[in-house]
Amino acid sequence: MKTLKIFLALLFLFLLSTQDGYSWERKKTLKELTNSAPLIVYGKVLEVIPKYEEYLGQKDFIITYVKFSVQTFLKGTGAEQILTIKVTGGQIGDKVIGGERSFPFTKNEEVLLFLSPTENNFYEVYSISGKLTAVANNEGKYLDCSLLKEDDVSKYEPDSLIKSEKIISRIEDYLKLEGGK
Protein backbone atom coordinates (compact mmCIF):
# COMPACT_ATOMS: atom_id res chain seq x y z
CA MET A 1 0.00 0.00 0.00
CA LYS A 2 2.83 2.34 0.96
CA THR A 3 4.64 1.55 -2.31
CA LEU A 4 1.46 2.33 -4.23
CA LYS A 5 1.13 5.70 -2.46
CA ILE A 6 4.73 6.59 -3.31
CA PHE A 7 4.19 5.51 -6.90
CA LEU A 8 1.03 7.64 -7.18
CA ALA A 9 2.80 10.64 -5.65
CA LEU A 10 5.67 10.29 -8.12
CA LEU A 11 3.24 9.88 -10.99
CA PHE A 12 1.40 13.04 -9.87
CA LEU A 13 4.68 14.98 -9.71
CA PHE A 14 5.64 13.73 -13.16
CA LEU A 15 2.29 14.77 -14.62
CA LEU A 16 2.61 18.20 -13.02
CA SER A 17 6.05 18.65 -14.55
CA THR A 18 4.77 17.93 -18.05
CA GLN A 19 2.16 20.69 -17.79
CA ASP A 20 4.85 23.31 -17.33
CA GLY A 21 7.53 24.81 -19.43
CA TYR A 22 7.53 26.64 -22.71
CA SER A 23 6.34 25.39 -25.98
CA TRP A 24 5.14 27.23 -29.02
CA GLU A 25 4.54 30.74 -27.79
CA ARG A 26 1.78 30.49 -25.27
CA LYS A 27 -0.72 32.97 -23.98
CA LYS A 28 0.14 34.43 -20.59
CA THR A 29 -1.94 35.18 -17.53
CA LEU A 30 -2.26 38.75 -16.31
CA LYS A 31 -0.03 37.86 -13.38
CA GLU A 32 2.68 36.33 -15.59
CA LEU A 33 2.61 39.39 -17.84
CA THR A 34 2.73 41.78 -14.91
CA ASN A 35 5.66 40.02 -13.32
CA SER A 36 7.72 39.49 -16.45
CA ALA A 37 7.12 42.48 -18.78
CA PRO A 38 9.63 45.27 -18.02
CA LEU A 39 7.22 48.07 -18.92
CA ILE A 40 3.45 48.33 -18.51
CA VAL A 41 1.73 51.44 -19.85
CA TYR A 42 -1.71 52.74 -20.65
CA GLY A 43 -2.10 55.35 -23.37
CA LYS A 44 -3.13 56.32 -26.86
CA VAL A 45 -1.86 55.51 -30.35
CA LEU A 46 -0.73 58.70 -32.11
CA GLU A 47 0.44 57.37 -35.43
CA VAL A 48 0.89 54.08 -37.31
CA ILE A 49 3.63 54.02 -39.94
CA PRO A 50 4.27 50.81 -41.93
CA LYS A 51 7.58 50.68 -43.85
CA TYR A 52 9.42 48.25 -46.10
CA GLU A 53 12.65 47.06 -44.49
CA GLU A 54 15.11 44.26 -44.92
CA TYR A 55 14.35 41.68 -42.24
CA LEU A 56 14.31 37.89 -41.80
CA GLY A 57 15.79 37.19 -45.21
CA GLN A 58 13.28 39.44 -46.98
CA LYS A 59 14.39 42.61 -48.73
CA ASP A 60 10.94 44.13 -48.46
CA PHE A 61 9.52 42.87 -45.19
CA ILE A 62 6.97 45.19 -43.57
CA ILE A 63 7.81 46.74 -40.20
CA THR A 64 5.17 48.94 -38.57
CA TYR A 65 6.23 51.78 -36.29
CA VAL A 66 3.63 52.87 -33.75
CA LYS A 67 3.99 56.26 -32.02
CA PHE A 68 2.37 55.88 -28.63
CA SER A 69 1.58 58.53 -26.03
CA VAL A 70 1.76 57.19 -22.47
CA GLN A 71 -0.93 58.41 -20.11
CA THR A 72 -0.02 56.13 -17.18
CA PHE A 73 3.10 54.15 -16.32
CA LEU A 74 1.98 51.11 -14.33
CA LYS A 75 5.38 49.41 -14.25
CA GLY A 76 8.83 50.55 -15.34
CA THR A 77 10.52 53.90 -15.21
CA GLY A 78 12.91 55.83 -17.40
CA ALA A 79 10.86 55.55 -20.56
CA GLU A 80 9.85 58.63 -22.53
CA GLN A 81 6.29 59.92 -22.55
CA ILE A 82 6.12 59.23 -26.30
CA LEU A 83 7.29 55.71 -27.20
CA THR A 84 7.87 54.09 -30.57
CA ILE A 85 6.73 50.49 -30.71
CA LYS A 86 8.19 48.35 -33.45
CA VAL A 87 5.78 45.73 -34.80
CA THR A 88 7.00 43.04 -37.16
CA GLY A 89 4.54 42.77 -40.03
CA GLY A 90 1.75 45.04 -41.20
CA GLN A 91 0.07 46.12 -44.40
CA ILE A 92 1.23 48.28 -47.28
CA GLY A 93 -1.11 48.44 -50.27
CA ASP A 94 -1.98 44.97 -51.47
CA LYS A 95 0.54 43.18 -49.28
CA VAL A 96 -0.04 41.90 -45.77
CA ILE A 97 2.62 40.24 -43.65
CA GLY A 98 0.96 39.04 -40.52
CA GLY A 99 1.89 36.73 -37.71
CA GLU A 100 0.60 36.50 -34.19
CA ARG A 101 3.18 39.15 -33.33
CA SER A 102 1.94 41.55 -36.00
CA PHE A 103 -0.36 43.37 -33.59
CA PRO A 104 -2.80 45.67 -35.37
CA PHE A 105 -2.76 49.27 -34.07
CA THR A 106 -5.06 52.04 -35.19
CA LYS A 107 -4.66 55.76 -34.73
CA ASN A 108 -6.36 57.15 -31.59
CA GLU A 109 -7.10 53.76 -30.07
CA GLU A 110 -6.40 53.47 -26.35
CA VAL A 111 -4.51 50.40 -25.19
CA LEU A 112 -2.89 48.81 -22.19
CA LEU A 113 0.49 47.50 -23.30
CA PHE A 114 3.03 45.13 -21.82
CA LEU A 115 6.31 46.11 -23.46
CA SER A 116 10.00 45.34 -23.51
CA PRO A 117 12.79 47.53 -24.89
CA THR A 118 14.58 46.54 -28.09
CA GLU A 119 17.41 48.13 -30.06
CA ASN A 120 17.60 51.87 -30.84
CA ASN A 121 15.15 52.93 -28.11
CA PHE A 122 12.27 51.09 -29.71
CA TYR A 123 9.87 48.89 -27.76
CA GLU A 124 8.12 45.68 -28.72
CA VAL A 125 4.97 44.12 -27.34
CA TYR A 126 6.25 41.68 -24.75
CA SER A 127 4.03 38.69 -25.48
CA ILE A 128 1.22 37.59 -27.79
CA SER A 129 -1.04 38.43 -24.82
CA GLY A 130 0.57 41.84 -24.34
CA LYS A 131 -1.92 44.18 -26.01
CA LEU A 132 -5.29 44.86 -24.37
CA THR A 133 -7.37 47.28 -26.41
CA ALA A 134 -9.78 49.68 -24.68
CA VAL A 135 -13.42 49.55 -25.69
CA ALA A 136 -15.69 52.33 -24.41
CA ASN A 137 -19.45 52.07 -24.10
CA ASN A 138 -22.20 53.72 -22.04
CA GLU A 139 -21.22 51.79 -18.95
CA GLY A 140 -17.59 52.86 -19.01
CA LYS A 141 -14.23 51.77 -20.30
CA TYR A 142 -13.42 48.11 -20.83
CA LEU A 143 -10.36 46.20 -21.98
CA ASP A 144 -10.52 43.40 -24.54
CA CYS A 145 -8.86 40.55 -22.66
CA SER A 146 -9.42 37.81 -25.26
CA LEU A 147 -5.72 37.08 -25.58
CA LEU A 148 -5.04 36.61 -21.87
CA LYS A 149 -4.63 33.12 -20.57
CA GLU A 150 -7.31 32.20 -18.08
CA ASP A 151 -6.35 32.26 -14.41
CA ASP A 152 -7.98 31.70 -11.06
CA VAL A 153 -9.81 35.04 -11.34
CA SER A 154 -11.13 35.03 -14.90
CA LYS A 155 -11.77 32.62 -17.71
CA TYR A 156 -11.12 34.76 -20.77
CA GLU A 157 -12.87 34.01 -24.00
CA PRO A 158 -13.04 35.65 -27.40
CA ASP A 159 -14.41 39.18 -26.94
CA SER A 160 -13.89 39.03 -23.19
CA LEU A 161 -14.40 42.60 -22.01
CA ILE A 162 -13.39 43.50 -18.47
CA LYS A 163 -13.61 46.93 -16.79
CA SER A 164 -10.32 48.82 -17.16
CA GLU A 165 -10.21 49.75 -13.47
CA LYS A 166 -10.53 46.11 -12.52
CA ILE A 167 -7.58 45.02 -14.68
CA ILE A 168 -5.43 47.96 -13.61
CA SER A 169 -6.17 47.33 -9.95
CA ARG A 170 -5.24 43.64 -10.39
CA ILE A 171 -1.95 44.70 -11.99
CA GLU A 172 -1.26 47.06 -9.08
CA ASP A 173 -2.00 44.28 -6.60
CA TYR A 174 0.42 41.91 -8.36
CA LEU A 175 3.08 44.62 -8.37
CA LYS A 176 2.63 45.19 -4.63
CA LEU A 177 3.13 41.48 -4.04
CA GLU A 178 6.32 41.65 -6.10
CA GLY A 179 7.60 44.61 -4.06
CA GLY A 180 6.42 47.64 -5.99
CA LYS A 181 7.00 49.03 -9.46
Add this chain to the structure above:
Amino acid sequence: MLSFAKSRLTGKMKNVFFFFIILIIASSSVYGQRIFRPIDPEDPYARYGKSPYSGPPFLHFGTTSYTYKISSSLYNSHLSYVDAAFTSWNNSGPVQFSRIIYGLPLTAQAQNYASWGPAWSYPSWNPNTYVLTPDNGSIVLNSSSNCEWRHDRQDLNASPHVIDVQTMVVHEAGHIMGLAHPLTDSYTHNATAPTMAGGDNEYFDNTLECRSLETEDIYGTQFLQLRFPTLYANLQTALNKAGEIGIGYVYDTTNSNIQDEIIYTISSDSRNNLWIGTFSGALLTKNTSEWIAYYVNDASEPVKPYNTINCVKTDHYDNKWLGTFNGLYKFNETGIIN
Protein backbone atom coordinates in the same frame (compact mmCIF):
# COMPACT_ATOMS: atom_id res chain seq x y z
CA MET B 1 -19.26 27.04 -86.43
CA LEU B 2 -18.89 23.67 -84.80
CA SER B 3 -15.46 24.47 -83.44
CA PHE B 4 -16.73 27.78 -82.10
CA ALA B 5 -19.52 26.04 -80.22
CA LYS B 6 -17.11 23.47 -78.89
CA SER B 7 -14.59 25.94 -77.55
CA ARG B 8 -17.34 27.95 -75.99
CA LEU B 9 -18.56 24.88 -74.15
CA THR B 10 -15.05 24.08 -72.98
CA GLY B 11 -14.84 27.55 -71.48
CA LYS B 12 -18.23 27.17 -69.94
CA MET B 13 -17.27 23.86 -68.42
CA LYS B 14 -15.13 25.90 -66.05
CA ASN B 15 -18.34 27.44 -64.78
CA VAL B 16 -19.64 23.98 -64.05
CA PHE B 17 -16.49 23.30 -62.14
CA PHE B 18 -16.81 26.45 -60.06
CA PHE B 19 -20.49 25.88 -59.51
CA PHE B 20 -20.00 22.61 -57.79
CA ILE B 21 -17.22 23.89 -55.63
CA ILE B 22 -19.11 27.04 -54.67
CA LEU B 23 -22.05 24.87 -53.79
CA ILE B 24 -19.86 22.68 -51.67
CA ILE B 25 -18.57 25.62 -49.67
CA ALA B 26 -21.87 27.53 -49.54
CA SER B 27 -23.75 24.63 -48.06
CA SER B 28 -21.05 23.56 -45.64
CA SER B 29 -23.00 24.46 -42.50
CA VAL B 30 -25.20 21.42 -42.80
CA TYR B 31 -22.41 18.98 -42.08
CA GLY B 32 -20.81 17.83 -38.88
CA GLN B 33 -18.35 20.30 -37.49
CA ARG B 34 -14.72 20.19 -38.46
CA ILE B 35 -12.30 21.47 -35.89
CA PHE B 36 -9.40 22.89 -37.86
CA ARG B 37 -9.27 26.68 -37.84
CA PRO B 38 -8.22 28.76 -40.87
CA ILE B 39 -6.65 32.19 -40.36
CA ASP B 40 -9.34 34.89 -40.54
CA PRO B 41 -8.21 37.39 -43.23
CA GLU B 42 -10.37 40.05 -41.58
CA ASP B 43 -8.88 39.45 -38.13
CA PRO B 44 -5.61 37.69 -38.95
CA TYR B 45 -4.10 38.21 -35.53
CA ALA B 46 -6.76 36.18 -33.74
CA ARG B 47 -4.83 33.26 -32.34
CA TYR B 48 -7.51 30.68 -33.00
CA GLY B 49 -8.58 31.75 -36.46
CA LYS B 50 -12.17 31.22 -37.56
CA SER B 51 -14.52 28.34 -37.94
CA PRO B 52 -14.62 26.89 -41.47
CA TYR B 53 -18.40 27.17 -41.13
CA SER B 54 -18.38 30.92 -40.60
CA GLY B 55 -18.31 31.66 -44.32
CA PRO B 56 -15.90 33.48 -46.62
CA PRO B 57 -13.48 35.13 -46.90
CA PHE B 58 -10.74 32.55 -46.41
CA LEU B 59 -7.13 32.68 -47.49
CA HIS B 60 -6.20 30.41 -50.36
CA PHE B 61 -3.42 29.61 -52.78
CA GLY B 62 -3.33 31.04 -56.30
CA THR B 63 -1.15 28.38 -57.87
CA THR B 64 0.28 24.97 -57.11
CA SER B 65 4.01 25.60 -57.08
CA TYR B 66 5.97 27.44 -54.37
CA THR B 67 9.54 27.44 -53.13
CA TYR B 68 11.39 27.95 -49.88
CA LYS B 69 15.01 28.65 -49.11
CA ILE B 70 17.32 28.19 -46.14
CA SER B 71 18.53 31.53 -44.81
CA SER B 72 20.28 30.37 -41.65
CA SER B 73 23.03 27.86 -41.02
CA LEU B 74 21.04 26.65 -38.01
CA TYR B 75 19.06 24.49 -40.43
CA ASN B 76 22.07 23.00 -42.21
CA SER B 77 22.34 19.82 -40.19
CA HIS B 78 18.57 19.29 -40.29
CA LEU B 79 17.82 19.82 -43.98
CA SER B 80 16.21 16.46 -44.63
CA TYR B 81 13.89 17.03 -41.66
CA VAL B 82 12.93 20.47 -42.90
CA ASP B 83 12.16 18.96 -46.31
CA ALA B 84 10.17 16.19 -44.63
CA ALA B 85 8.04 18.82 -42.90
CA PHE B 86 7.11 20.40 -46.24
CA THR B 87 6.61 16.98 -47.81
CA SER B 88 3.91 16.30 -45.20
CA TRP B 89 1.96 19.30 -46.50
CA ASN B 90 2.78 18.47 -50.14
CA ASN B 91 1.23 15.05 -49.63
CA SER B 92 -2.03 16.51 -48.40
CA GLY B 93 -3.05 18.49 -51.50
CA PRO B 94 -2.09 19.75 -54.94
CA VAL B 95 -0.01 22.70 -53.68
CA GLN B 96 3.68 21.77 -53.68
CA PHE B 97 6.61 23.43 -51.91
CA SER B 98 10.17 22.70 -53.00
CA ARG B 99 13.51 23.89 -51.63
CA ILE B 100 15.70 25.94 -53.92
CA ILE B 101 17.64 29.19 -53.48
CA TYR B 102 14.75 31.60 -53.37
CA GLY B 103 11.22 31.79 -52.02
CA LEU B 104 9.93 31.62 -48.44
CA PRO B 105 12.98 32.11 -46.20
CA LEU B 106 13.59 29.85 -43.21
CA THR B 107 15.59 31.98 -40.83
CA ALA B 108 16.74 32.07 -37.21
CA GLN B 109 16.80 34.85 -34.69
CA ALA B 110 17.87 35.04 -31.05
CA GLN B 111 14.88 36.40 -29.16
CA ASN B 112 13.77 36.45 -25.54
CA TYR B 113 12.68 32.83 -25.21
CA ALA B 114 10.29 33.49 -22.34
CA SER B 115 8.16 35.80 -24.44
CA TRP B 116 8.77 34.62 -28.02
CA GLY B 117 8.87 30.84 -27.57
CA PRO B 118 10.84 28.48 -29.80
CA ALA B 119 9.50 29.33 -33.27
CA TRP B 120 7.18 31.70 -35.08
CA SER B 121 6.16 32.61 -38.60
CA TYR B 122 4.80 35.37 -40.78
CA PRO B 123 2.20 34.29 -43.31
CA SER B 124 1.65 36.77 -46.14
CA TRP B 125 -1.24 37.42 -48.51
CA ASN B 126 -2.99 39.93 -50.71
CA PRO B 127 -5.69 41.66 -48.59
CA ASN B 128 -7.90 42.31 -51.62
CA THR B 129 -7.93 38.86 -53.19
CA TYR B 130 -6.99 36.81 -50.07
CA VAL B 131 -4.47 34.89 -52.16
CA LEU B 132 -1.56 33.62 -50.07
CA THR B 133 1.91 34.85 -51.06
CA PRO B 134 4.24 32.55 -49.10
CA ASP B 135 7.36 34.03 -50.74
CA ASN B 136 6.81 37.26 -48.78
CA GLY B 137 6.54 35.50 -45.43
CA SER B 138 9.08 33.87 -43.17
CA ILE B 139 9.57 30.97 -40.76
CA VAL B 140 11.81 31.72 -37.81
CA LEU B 141 13.47 29.46 -35.24
CA ASN B 142 14.60 31.00 -31.98
CA SER B 143 18.39 30.67 -31.79
CA SER B 144 18.66 31.87 -28.19
CA SER B 145 20.69 29.84 -25.71
CA ASN B 146 17.50 28.61 -24.04
CA CYS B 147 16.93 26.01 -26.73
CA GLU B 148 18.87 23.25 -28.34
CA TRP B 149 17.74 22.31 -31.85
CA ARG B 150 17.70 18.60 -32.64
CA HIS B 151 16.09 16.26 -35.12
CA ASP B 152 15.78 13.18 -32.96
CA ARG B 153 13.64 14.23 -30.01
CA GLN B 154 11.76 16.99 -28.22
CA ASP B 155 11.83 17.71 -24.50
CA LEU B 156 10.40 20.98 -23.34
CA ASN B 157 10.99 20.01 -19.73
CA ALA B 158 14.75 19.86 -20.20
CA SER B 159 17.04 22.81 -19.63
CA PRO B 160 17.82 24.16 -22.17
CA HIS B 161 14.71 23.01 -24.01
CA VAL B 162 15.37 20.32 -26.58
CA ILE B 163 13.33 21.22 -29.65
CA ASP B 164 12.63 19.06 -32.66
CA VAL B 165 13.19 20.97 -35.92
CA GLN B 166 10.70 18.98 -37.98
CA THR B 167 7.98 19.42 -35.34
CA MET B 168 8.43 23.19 -35.36
CA VAL B 169 8.78 23.62 -39.13
CA VAL B 170 5.73 21.51 -39.94
CA HIS B 171 3.68 23.61 -37.49
CA GLU B 172 4.92 26.99 -38.74
CA ALA B 173 4.52 25.90 -42.38
CA GLY B 174 0.86 25.30 -41.54
CA HIS B 175 0.53 28.99 -40.61
CA ILE B 176 2.22 29.98 -43.88
CA MET B 177 -0.47 27.90 -45.61
CA GLY B 178 -3.27 29.83 -43.95
CA LEU B 179 -4.09 27.77 -40.87
CA ALA B 180 -4.37 29.15 -37.34
CA HIS B 181 -4.30 27.27 -34.04
CA PRO B 182 -7.39 25.20 -33.35
CA LEU B 183 -9.29 26.00 -30.19
CA THR B 184 -7.08 25.01 -27.28
CA ASP B 185 -9.71 23.42 -25.12
CA SER B 186 -10.61 20.94 -27.84
CA TYR B 187 -7.26 19.25 -27.99
CA THR B 188 -5.02 16.81 -26.36
CA HIS B 189 -1.64 15.85 -27.69
CA ASN B 190 -3.04 12.94 -29.63
CA ALA B 191 -6.00 14.83 -31.05
CA THR B 192 -6.87 14.99 -34.69
CA ALA B 193 -4.97 18.21 -35.40
CA PRO B 194 -1.83 17.90 -33.28
CA THR B 195 0.41 19.75 -35.69
CA MET B 196 -1.55 22.95 -35.74
CA ALA B 197 -2.60 22.66 -32.10
CA GLY B 198 1.09 22.45 -31.31
CA GLY B 199 2.12 23.42 -27.85
CA ASP B 200 -0.74 25.84 -27.42
CA ASN B 201 -2.44 23.40 -25.16
CA GLU B 202 -2.42 22.81 -21.46
CA TYR B 203 -2.53 19.09 -22.07
CA PHE B 204 0.24 18.98 -24.62
CA ASP B 205 2.87 16.39 -23.92
CA ASN B 206 6.08 18.38 -23.79
CA THR B 207 8.15 15.42 -24.86
CA LEU B 208 6.10 14.58 -27.94
CA GLU B 209 7.29 15.26 -31.48
CA CYS B 210 4.44 16.16 -33.87
CA ARG B 211 6.28 15.64 -37.12
CA SER B 212 3.48 14.55 -39.35
CA LEU B 213 -0.06 15.63 -40.00
CA GLU B 214 -3.23 14.08 -38.67
CA THR B 215 -6.71 14.18 -40.17
CA GLU B 216 -7.74 17.70 -39.20
CA ASP B 217 -4.38 19.22 -40.12
CA ILE B 218 -4.75 17.69 -43.56
CA TYR B 219 -8.40 18.64 -43.94
CA GLY B 220 -7.55 22.20 -42.94
CA THR B 221 -5.16 22.76 -45.78
CA GLN B 222 -7.33 20.84 -48.24
CA PHE B 223 -10.26 23.08 -47.28
CA LEU B 224 -8.20 26.16 -48.16
CA GLN B 225 -6.91 24.62 -51.39
CA LEU B 226 -10.47 23.81 -52.44
CA ARG B 227 -11.21 27.54 -52.30
CA PHE B 228 -9.29 27.76 -55.56
CA PRO B 229 -10.54 24.58 -57.20
CA THR B 230 -8.51 24.84 -60.39
CA LEU B 231 -5.52 23.84 -58.25
CA TYR B 232 -6.89 20.32 -58.48
CA ALA B 233 -6.12 18.24 -61.56
CA ASN B 234 -9.78 17.85 -62.45
CA LEU B 235 -13.26 18.35 -61.15
CA GLN B 236 -13.71 14.80 -59.99
CA THR B 237 -10.57 14.92 -57.82
CA ALA B 238 -11.75 18.14 -56.20
CA LEU B 239 -15.24 16.76 -55.65
CA ASN B 240 -13.89 13.58 -54.14
CA LYS B 241 -11.70 15.58 -51.80
CA ALA B 242 -14.57 17.83 -50.75
CA GLY B 243 -16.71 14.79 -50.11
CA GLU B 244 -13.96 13.21 -48.04
CA ILE B 245 -13.63 16.31 -45.89
CA GLY B 246 -17.40 16.46 -45.63
CA ILE B 247 -17.49 20.22 -45.92
CA GLY B 248 -20.75 20.31 -47.86
CA TYR B 249 -23.13 18.71 -50.28
CA VAL B 250 -22.34 17.95 -53.88
CA TYR B 251 -25.42 18.20 -56.05
CA ASP B 252 -25.44 16.71 -59.53
CA THR B 253 -27.79 14.92 -61.86
CA THR B 254 -27.46 11.67 -59.94
CA ASN B 255 -28.58 12.85 -56.52
CA SER B 256 -31.01 15.69 -57.24
CA ASN B 257 -33.56 16.73 -59.82
CA ILE B 258 -31.01 18.98 -61.46
CA GLN B 259 -31.31 17.67 -64.99
CA ASP B 260 -28.55 19.70 -66.51
CA GLU B 261 -24.83 19.28 -66.00
CA ILE B 262 -23.88 22.59 -67.52
CA ILE B 263 -24.33 25.56 -65.23
CA TYR B 264 -23.89 29.04 -66.68
CA THR B 265 -24.64 31.40 -63.82
CA ILE B 266 -25.34 31.54 -60.08
CA SER B 267 -26.98 34.38 -58.21
CA SER B 268 -28.60 34.92 -54.82
CA ASP B 269 -31.59 37.07 -53.88
CA SER B 270 -32.39 39.14 -50.78
CA ARG B 271 -33.55 36.00 -48.98
CA ASN B 272 -30.28 34.22 -49.78
CA ASN B 273 -31.96 31.79 -52.17
CA LEU B 274 -29.63 30.54 -54.85
CA TRP B 275 -30.78 30.97 -58.47
CA ILE B 276 -28.98 28.97 -61.08
CA GLY B 277 -29.18 29.32 -64.85
CA THR B 278 -28.41 26.29 -67.02
CA PHE B 279 -27.47 25.46 -70.58
CA SER B 280 -30.86 23.95 -71.35
CA GLY B 281 -32.80 26.96 -70.14
CA ALA B 282 -33.74 25.77 -66.66
CA LEU B 283 -33.82 28.22 -63.80
CA LEU B 284 -33.10 26.26 -60.64
CA THR B 285 -33.67 27.22 -57.06
CA LYS B 286 -33.71 25.28 -53.84
CA ASN B 287 -36.13 25.38 -50.97
CA THR B 288 -35.30 23.67 -47.71
CA SER B 289 -35.47 20.15 -49.07
CA GLU B 290 -35.51 20.02 -52.84
CA TRP B 291 -34.44 21.70 -56.01
CA ILE B 292 -37.14 23.32 -58.11
CA ALA B 293 -36.72 23.87 -61.85
CA TYR B 294 -38.50 26.47 -64.00
CA TYR B 295 -38.03 26.24 -67.75
CA VAL B 296 -37.71 29.06 -70.24
CA ASN B 297 -39.00 26.67 -72.88
CA ASP B 298 -41.42 23.81 -72.33
CA ALA B 299 -39.60 21.17 -70.33
CA SER B 300 -40.97 18.46 -72.56
CA GLU B 301 -39.40 20.00 -75.64
CA PRO B 302 -35.91 19.11 -76.78
CA VAL B 303 -33.21 21.40 -75.46
CA LYS B 304 -32.98 24.65 -77.37
CA PRO B 305 -29.50 26.07 -76.91
CA TYR B 306 -30.70 29.61 -77.61
CA ASN B 307 -32.68 29.41 -74.36
CA THR B 308 -29.53 28.96 -72.36
CA ILE B 309 -29.63 31.21 -69.30
CA ASN B 310 -26.39 33.13 -69.37
CA CYS B 311 -27.00 35.41 -66.41
CA VAL B 312 -29.49 35.97 -63.58
CA LYS B 313 -29.88 39.33 -61.83
CA THR B 314 -32.29 40.10 -59.02
CA ASP B 315 -33.93 43.55 -58.71
CA HIS B 316 -35.26 45.30 -55.60
CA TYR B 317 -38.62 43.53 -55.94
CA ASP B 318 -36.91 40.12 -56.09
CA ASN B 319 -37.78 39.71 -59.77
CA LYS B 320 -35.16 37.63 -61.52
CA TRP B 321 -34.01 38.93 -64.89
CA LEU B 322 -32.65 36.21 -67.12
CA GLY B 323 -30.30 36.91 -70.01
CA THR B 324 -30.54 34.32 -72.79
CA PHE B 325 -29.50 34.00 -76.43
CA ASN B 326 -33.19 34.46 -77.13
CA GLY B 327 -33.60 37.78 -75.34
CA LEU B 328 -34.46 38.93 -71.83
CA TYR B 329 -36.85 37.05 -69.56
CA LYS B 330 -38.35 38.13 -66.27
CA PHE B 331 -39.18 35.62 -63.57
CA ASN B 332 -41.30 36.12 -60.49
CA GLU B 333 -43.77 34.05 -58.55
CA THR B 334 -46.17 34.05 -61.47
CA GLY B 335 -43.60 32.31 -63.69
CA ILE B 336 -41.23 33.20 -66.51
CA ILE B 337 -42.32 36.02 -68.82
CA ASN B 338 -40.55 36.80 -72.07
